[in-house]
Amino acid sequence: MKFETIKKVILAAIMLPFVFMVIEGVILLRSSLKEYRDLEKDRQFADVLARAGSIAATEILAEIGATRRYIAQPSGPAAAEMQRSRAMLDHERRAFYASLPSRDVLDKGLVDELSALNLAYSRIVAARSAVDQGRYINSDPGYIYWYAAQKQLAVVDALSPLISDPVLLQKSNQLMGILLTYYGERLITVVGTRYLDHGFVARFPVELFVQGKVMLGDGMDHMVFHSSDSTVRDITAYLGRSNQVKANAITDSILAGSRPTREARDIWAVAQNERMAFLQHKIVEAANDIHETGESLSARAHVHLTLIFALCAGLLILATLVMLLAARGLRLIDRLTRDRETLVGELRNAAQTDLLTGLYNRRGFEVAASALLTQAEHGSRWISVVLFDLDHFKKINDVHGHDAGDAVLRHVARVARENFRSFDLLVRHGGEEFLVLLPDSTPNDAAVIAQRVRLAIEMAEIPLPSGELIKVTASFGCAGRANNAANRNFEDLVKRADLALYAAKASGRNCVISEPVVPALPQEERRKAGSVGGFDSRI
Numbered sequence: 373m374k375f376e377t378i379k380k381v382i383l384a385a386i387m388l389p390f391v392f393m394v395i396e397g398v399i400l401l402r403s404s405l406k407e408y409r410d411l412e413k414d415r416q417f418a419d420v421l422a423r424a425g426s427i428a429a430t431e432i433l434a435e436i437g438a439t440r441r442y443i444a445q446p447s448g449p450a451a452a453e454m455q456r457s458r459a460m461l462d463h464e465r466r467a468f469y470a471s472l473p474s475r476d477v478l479d480k481g482l483v484d485e486l487s488a489l490n491l492a493y494s495r496i497v498a499a500r501s502a503v504d505q506g507r508y509i510n511s512d513p514g515y516i517y518w519y520a521a522q523k524q525l526a527v528v529d530a531l532s533p534l535i536s537d538p539v540l541l542q543k544s545n546q547l548m549g550i551l552l553t554y555y556g557e558r559l560i561t562v563v564g565t566r567y568l569d570h571g572f573v574a575r576f577p578v579e580l581f582v583q584g585k586v587m588l589g590d591g592m593d594h595m596v597f598h599s600s601d602s603t604v605r606d607i608t609a610y611l612g613r614s615n616q617v618k619a620n621a622i623t624d625s626i627l628a629g630s631r632p633t634r635e636a637r638d639i640w641a642v643a644q645n646e647r648m649a650f651l652q653h654k655i656v657e658a659a660n661d662i663h664e665t666g667e668s669l670s671a672r673a674h675v676h677l678t679l680i681f682a683l684c685a686g687l688l689i690l691a692t693l694v695m696l697l698a699a700r701g702l703r704l705i706d707r708l709t710r711d712r713e714t715l716v717g718e719l720r721n722a723a724q725t726d727l728l729t730g731l732y733n734r735r736g737f738e739v740a741a742s743a744l745l746t747q748a749e750h751g752s753r754w755i756s757v758v759l760f761d762l763d764h765f766k767k768i769n770d771v772h773g774h775d776a777g778d779a780v781l782r783h784v785a786r787v788a789r790e791n792f793r794s795f796d797l798l799v800r801h802g803g804e805e806f807l808v809l810l811p812d813s814t815p816n817d818a819a820v821i822a823q824r825v826r827l828a829i830e831m832a833e834i835p836l837p838s839g840e841l842i843k844v845t846a847s848f849g850c851a852g853r854a855n856n857a858a859n860r861n862f863e864d865l866v867k868r869a870d871l872a873l874y875a876a877k878a879s880g881r882n883c884v885i886s887e888p889v890v891p892a893l894p895q896e897e898r899r900k901a902g903s904v905g906g907f908d909s910r911i
Contacts (some may be wrong), residue, residue, distance in 0.1 A: 393691060403509055404680045411673040414537040415666035416473055418544060421467045421531040425547050428524035429655040431461040431556060435496075436517045443508050458500060465493065482530040489527055505629035514562075525551055532575045532886040543665060547658040548593025553607070554651040557586030561644040563628050581627055603658055610650055618874035619643030625660055657757035679798035681730040686791045726800040729776055729785035737799040741809055741862070756818035759869040760825075761805035763845045763881040777804075780844055783834040807866070815852035822848040826884055849873025 438457040442450040475483060499513040528551060532544045538720040563580045595604045610616065622632050622640040632640065724736025732740055761782060762768075769777040781804065792798055792808055797848030810818050826848055833841045851865050868887050876885040 397687055400432055400680060401684060404677050408677045409886055410536055410671045411669050413477070414535045415670045416471070417531055417534050418653070418662045418666040420468065420471050420473075421528055421535075421544050422662040423464065423471060424528045424531065425523055425551050427461070427464050427468060427552060428521045428528065429652055431464045432517050432521045432524065433558075435461050436514050437655045439500075439503055439513060439517075440525060443512070445501065446506075454503075461496075479530075479534070480829055482527070482534070485523065485526045485530045489520070489523040490904055492523040496520055498655070501582060506745040521555065522786040525555065537669060540662065540665060540669070542601070543658065543662045545594055546604060547662060549591045549856070550603075550607065550651060550655050550658055551595060552587050552591030554591070554648060554655060555798075556584045556586070556591055557644065557648055559584030559587065559649060560623060561641075561648060564623065564644075565641065567626070568631065578627075581641070585627070603654055603661070607651070607654060611647070615639070615643045616647060619647070643745050712816060729800050731785050731806075732791075732797070734799065734801070735808070736811075737797065740797055754814045754817075754852055755855040756810045756813040756815055756866070757865050757869040758806065758808040758810060758818050758822045758825075758848055758850050759866065760808075760822065760846045760848040760871045761799065761803070761873070763877075765804040765844075768842070772836055772838070772840070772842070776838070777843070779836055780834050780842065782843065783832065783869065784829055784846070786833050787828050788825055791828045792821060795819075807869075811855070813852065815850050815886045818850040818852055819848075819884050822850055822884045822886075826882065830882065847873060847876040847881045849876055850884065850886040871900045 425778055433453070435457040438450070442454045448815045467671065472478075472486075478486075495516050499508075499516045503513060525548075528544075528548055532541065532548060535541045535544055563584060595607060611620075619640050622636050625632060626640075640795060680740040722741065724732060726733045762780070765777065765780070767781055781800075785798075785806070786797055788806060788808075791809070795811065797809040799807045799809075808822075810821065813821070826846055829844065829846050833843060835841055851868035851872055853865055872885040872887045876883050879885065
């Protein structure tokens with residue numbers, strides 16, 4: 373398998389899990405962020421709902437009572453108490469409006485209820501001015517506050533459906549049930565007390581009494597639906613007490629038109645006041661519970677989101693480390709592949725190259741000569757061979773050692789490479805003998821080049837490992853022929869160059885002998901020549 377293919381496989385094996393982890397991380401983050409936003413929204417709505425319920429059950433009713441006491445007896449302490457109750461209601465109203473989310477997340481029903489609540493509060497402001505001016509001396513502004521309280525309850529009722537968390541939704545509905553129960557009981561108590569206090573001449577306000585009973589029934593229905601909650605169980609248990617059961621019976625007799633005795637009226641008044649105080653306490657308790665639950669859920673969501681971010685960051689760091697290690701692994705594979713290719717090239721070169729001189733050996737020469745001759749067929753009419761060896765080389769080995777002989781061979785090979793042409797093919801033919809193939813060269817051209825090389829070898833001073841300098845000479849034999857596809861008997865050309873070399877040695881060495889050009893053999897004689905020696909005649 374090629375390295376690029378291996379690299380792609382490794383990258384795919386690393387990137388695919390990484391991509392899946394990123395996708396899963398993004399999905400997990402998006403879902404966690406959505407859950408966190410939903411819980412934050414629920415917490416905000418629950419806080420607003422609890423604050424609205426607290427205003428309806430506490431601050432509005434506190435101002436009603438303080439205002440009535442001031443109208444009945446306009447003294448300094450009564451005026452101070454009334455101002456404190458007003459300041460408290462205004463403070464809670466401002467906090468309520470400040471805690472409301474932006475209008476773009478509110479539905480139309482809640483926006484309409486908030487508009488009606490604003491109108492109710494503007495009526496309270498007008499009533500305050502009238503009370504301060506003494507225009508309520510013989511009348512009661514309680515109905516104005518009662519209307520505002522009802523609108524505050526309507527806001528609470530409109531906020532509940534906007535909460536999606538089941539725990540907060542259950543507690544919100546529970547708070548609404550307690551509020552309705554409380555206001556139903558308060559309306560029954562106020563209407564019943566006034567009716568009983570005015571004697572036989574008073575007309576019984578059936579409509580208000582029925583309205584209170586309806587609110588009471590709606591509130592109890594809300595609470596019964598959430599009867600598993602401890603707060604609801606406490607309220608149910610309280611209403612099941614004997615004095616509360618007796619008070620309910622008296623309420624039913626009043627609604628039927630009868631007038632209870634003085635003793636029954638006192639029992640009923642005490643039980644109703646205790647009931648309203650108990651319900652008011654449960655309203656505050658339920659509102660605080662909603663706030664604490666919302667804060668707890670929000671804190672858990674924040675911790676969960678933080679853990680998700682930490683987990684995703686850890687996965688990202690891990691994936692980055694894996695990618696870095698993978699990159700290092702790929703670089704290592706790349707380097708090992710290059711080293712392998714280099715080693716293979718070196719081994720291939722070693723198989724075709726003489727390690728001592730760096731020249732082609734016979735095997736490498738066969739491959740290179742075949743390519744060179746094929747190429748020369750199209751641009752050269754002549755091909756020549758020069759065969760040379762060193763004179764008295766055995767004496768050098770005997771006197772100076774084989775290390776000196778190797779140094780001489782290396783130096784002579786370098787001198788020969790520098791003085792033959794760059795496109796001539798130089799090979800160590802064996803021992804101290806060298807062979808050169810010269811394309812596009814006549815025998816005379818080869819002889820001229822050989823003479824130049826001979827002189828360079830003769831002039832060279834060769835350093836030996838011992839530090840001595842030595843000079844050597846070489847004998848050269850040249851042969852050539854016409855180069856064409858029909859005349860490819862290269863071995864015969866080498867033999868003739870070898871004969872020329874023998875003649876140079878017989879002539880006293882350190883000279884160049886060139887054999888005359890031999891015409892090409894007829895085709896029939898060339899077939900008889902066949903293959904000779906270590907080279908293929910078809911090279």
